[in-house]
Amino acid sequence: MRSKDIDGDGWEERHLMQKISTFVAMNIARIIEHFFFQLGQWCQWMWMLASRPEKWSVYYREAVRQADAIGIGSLPVVFIISVFFGAVTAVQFSYQISGTFVPNYYIGYIVRDMSIIELAPTFTCMLLAGKVGANIATEIGGMRQKEIIDAMEVMGINTVAFLVWPRLVAALLVIPMLVVISAGVSIVGGFYTSIWGNLFTASEYILGLHSFFEPYNVFIMLVKAVVFAFLLTTISAYQGYFVGTGSIELGRASTRAVVFSDVAILIADYVIAVIMT
Amino acid sequence: MIRIEHIYKSFGEKTVLEDITSAFYRGKTNLIIGRSGAGKTVLLKIMVGLLRPDRGRIYYDDVDFLSLGRSALRKLRMQIGMLFQGGALFDSWTVEENIRFPLDMFTSMTMGEKRRRVQEVLEKVELDDVLHKYPSELSGGMQKRVAIARAIVMNPRYLFCDEPNSGLDPKTALIIDQLISEITRKYNITTVINTHDMNSVMQIGDTILLLQGGRIAWQGTKDEILHSKDETILNFIFASPFLKGLRERALRCEE
Numbered sequence: 111m112r113s114k115d116i117d118g119d120g121w122e123e124r125h126l127m128q129k130i131s132t133f134v135a136m137n138i139a140r141i142i143e144h145f146f147f148q149l150g151q152w153c154q155w156m157w158m159l160a161s162r163p164e165k166w167s168v169y170y171r172e173a174v175r176q177a178d179a180i181g182i183g184s185l186p187v188v189f190i191i192s193v194f195f196g197a198v199t200a201v202q203f204s205y206q207i208s209g210t211f212v213p214n215y216y217i218g219y220i221v222r223d224m225s226i227i228e229l230a231p232t233f234t235c236m237l238l239a240g241k242v243g244a245n246i247a248t249e250i251g252g253m254r255q256k257e258i259i260d261a262m263e264v265m266g267i268n269t270v271a272f273l274v275w276p277r278l279v280a281a282l283l284v285i286p287m288l289v290v291i292s293a294g295v296s297i298v299g300g301f302y303t304s305i306w307g308n309l310f311t312a313s314e315y316i317l318g319l320h321s322f323f324e325p326y327n328v329f330i331m332l333v334k335a336v337v338f339a340f341l342l343t344t345i346s347a348y349q350g351y352f353v354g355t356g357s358i359e360l361g362r363a364s365t366r367a368v369v370f371s372d373v374a375i376l377i378a379d380y381v382i383a384v385i386m387t
Numbered sequence: 388m389i390r391i392e393h394i395y396k397s398f399g400e401k402t403v404l405e406d407i408t409s410a411f412y413r414g415k416t417n418l419i420i421g422r423s424g425a426g427k428t429v430l431l432k433i434m435v436g437l438l439r440p441d442r443g444r445i446y447y448d449d450v451d452f453l454s455l456g457r458s459a460l461r462k463l464r465m466q467i468g469m470l471f472q473g474g475a476l477f478d479s480w481t482v483e484e485n486i487r488f489p490l491d492m493f494t495s496m497t498m499g500e501k502r503r504r505v506q507e508v509l510e511k512v513e514l515d516d517v518l519h520k521y522p523s524e525l526s527g528g529m530q531k532r533v534a535i536a537r538a539i540v541m542n543p544r545y546l547f548c549d550e551p552n553s554g555l556d557p558k559t560a561l562i563i564d565q566l567i568s569e570i571t572r573k574y575n576i577t578t579v580i581n582t583h584d585m586n587s588v589m590q591i592g593d594t595i596l597l598l599q600g601g602r603i604a605w606q607g608t609k610d611e612i613l614h615s616k617d618e619t620i621l622n623f624i625f626a627s628p629f630l631k632g633l634r635e636r637a638l639r640c641e642e
Contacts, residue, residue: 164492164493165491165492165493167491168488168491168492252478253477256473256475257471257472257473257475258475258476258477260432260437260471260475261469261471261475263436263437264435264436264437264464264467264469264547265464265465265467265489265492265493266460266461266464266465266493267492
């Protein structure tokens with residue numbers, strides 16, 4: 111090999127390039143194969159979800175329990191982050207327009223629309239993917255590892271429907287409510303910045319809130335909230351349902367649930383933005 | 388009675404079960420024994436439909452289990468109770484909710500009737516004052532009893548137990564064994580137990596199936612073990628010199 115290199119015919123470089131390209135090609139093939147396997151499995155899984163629930167009353171009871179966990183459990187953290195969404199947006203926009211001809215009341219207008227169209231649905235749902243999504247993946251994954259899912263299957267229960275429907279219904283009802291609360295709190299957060307920060311007056315901010323209001327934006331917010339709620343619930347439940355054995359796998363499933371949910375939310379956010387605006 | 392015929396199962400290249408044919412009788416505790424990795428759990432999972440065999444047939448009282456349609460399968464499943472190794476109880480539900488769950492899902496009983504039924508099965512497994520407790524507040528043995536109560540709440544005709552004694556002290560294990568055996572006889576259930584607890588084998592085993600490397604190494608009754616000359620079963624059951632000595636002494640006493 112050395113003599114070939116000394117000859118200067120580039121054999122070693124070619125050999126290395128060949129090895130790298132083989133390695134890259136094999137990994138790409140593996141990723142594509144894995145992607146299609148997951149997609150097929152997800153489709154089958156969603157098909158099982160589409161079947162009729164065995165007993166509505168039991169599903170209803172579970173949905174109420176889940177709605178309580180998602181809604182009441184997430185309210186404090188949604189409240190805290192939403193105050194800061196609005197406050198930070200107001201401060202930063204105020205900084206950007208300082209020394210320009212853009213009037214100060216635009217701050218209220220920008221905070222309102224940013225909160226409604228983007229910050230409240232997207233960031234709240236990304237936060238909920240971390241909180242609720244990880245919780246769903248861990249809870250269902252734990253049931254898989256402790257053979258609770260097997261026990262239900264032996265009883266003849268459609269486990270996908272039983273585990274996912276109540277969580278999905280609860281999320282579809284509660285998450286849009288949390289998003290609406292988040293938007294409201296965010297706008298209020300921006301308002302209080304005006305009092306504490308002395309960057310603009312309260313009346314300027316309120317004038318901005320009343321300017322250029324498009325009710326259609328609220329509709330976009332609700333569509334986003336529903337779509338994101340669907341994504342974060344089904345992705346997290348899917349990750350939990352097919353968890354491997356051991357606590358490391360449970361941790362991985364929980365991480366995948368959050369990461370995949372966040373990525374899916376951002377992709378869906380872009381698609382909705384393109385379609386609806 | 389449950390019959391399994393020529394069951395084969397592989398995972399990729401690895402053959403886990405090979406040509407397993409046996410029968411499990413009503414009103415008897417039928418044991419599947421073998422070393423770890425012998426295929427006991429896989430066989431049990433195949434019998435309850437959690438895994439599908441590559442080949443073979445399973446008959447529940449002459450009903451071909453593997454060819455049942457969805458609704459018929461659901462009806463049959465309602466007659467199956469299963470006790471899992473760890474109990475498989477919902478952590479976030481109380482004992483009452485856990486036991487009531489199959490009744491909630493598959494019956495149209497009123498809440499009062501369901502509560503009475505839950506109380507009945509709790510009495511059967513000799514538990515009281517636990518209705519509103521969560522599984523985490525109970526000992527391992529009590530959790531097993533709750534799991535048994537849930538398994539029998541629908542009056543099953545078939546009861547499957549996967550390692551019912553794992554993680555229990557010898558005394559509690561004995562109590563659980565006796566409980567399963569009593570329920571089996573009293574309610575004429577076909578019980579299949581997967582275990583590697585030799586005390587259980589000698590205590591409650593009516594029929595015994597020994598698996599080794601995914602094949603049947605021996606099958607027969609408890610009495611046949613005692614008088615058997617088969618080295619495979621003797622080496623498995625009486626693995627320690629102490630137990631071998633006990634067997635020889637028992638045989639001498641009989642003579």
